[in-house]
Every structure is written in C-alpha cells, then in structure tokens.
Amino acid sequence: MDEIELNVDVQAEEGQKELSLENLSKEAQDSPVIRAVNAIIAKSINLGASDIHIEPMEKELKIRFRVDGILRTYKS
DSSP states (O other): OOOOOOOOOHHHHHHHHHHHHHHHHHHHHTOHHHHHHHHHHHHHHHHTOSEEEEEEOSSOEEEEEEETTEEEEOOO
C-alpha cells in the first residue's frame, strides 16, 4: 500500500476550531430547537418539576412534567 503523508499545521487548525465553535455557539442560540428546549426546561423549573417527558407521536409532540409525583401535560 502507498503511504500518504499529511503535513498539517496543528496550531492553525486549533485557531480555526475555536473560531468555528464560537460561531456555532452563537448560531445555536438562534436555533428554533434550542429555543424550544430552553423554554421547556424553564417551564419545568418554574413548575418545580422533577421529570420532563417528551413523547413523539405520529403528528405531534407530547410534553409532560412530573410535579409532586403527578405527570401533567404541558399545553403549549
């Protein structure tokens, strides 16, 4: 087998990696999925929930919180 030699500047790649992680973090905060998850977590904290149950259905998503031992359906 032929060997392939890769010459890579590790320091240059590290700088690009950090920059792209910063960009990804900023972009992720604008993502609808991230906003939805943050809203679900905030609601569970406000309710004092011990559990969050996310149940995918065929055409909808059911979200329930366990508060005082009882699962309660979240109405969005």
